[in-house]
Amino acid sequence: MHSVDLHIPADHPAFAGHFPGQPLLPGVSLLAEVLEAALDDPALAMLIGTTPRIASAKFLAPVRPGARLTLRLDAGARGLRFEVREGERLAATGQFEAARGSSAGPPQADPHPFGGSTDVASGRGAP
Secondary structure (H helix, E strand, O other): OEEEEEEOOOOOOEEEEEEOOOOOOHHHHHHHHHHHHHHOHHHHHHHHOOEEEEEEEEEEOOOOOOOOEEEEEEEEEEEEEEEEEEEOEEEEEEEEEEEEOOOOOOOOOOOOOOEEOOOOOOOOOOO
16 A cells, blocks of 8 residues: 655645635545556556546545645555545545556557557558
8 A cells, every 4th residue: 555645735726716715625636636646656657557547536525725635545456546534534535447548658659640540450550
């Protein structure tokens, strides 16, 4: 299991307008933080590839300005499970998995930049 400590600053731009008077971090921003932490670890980045997809996500408690979070990332056969905790309180859980056809490592150049495609079954180029 991989663990990352994360501080959400009170002036994080995602709080602007996201419930004036009762600011909370949008779920998409929290998922972005989890994904960034996973991609910063080479082994986890290899697991989810270059275009991971969200298999599941549950937001269980609000994340407020100034929150100090612990991200727990656990590689498994079905992808990368995650938990987001603020102290003992569970704020979010979910799982990322590699998108079909996703490859690990940096994006590769298109082998047919000027048209055409590759016949997947035979590996031969098609016009």
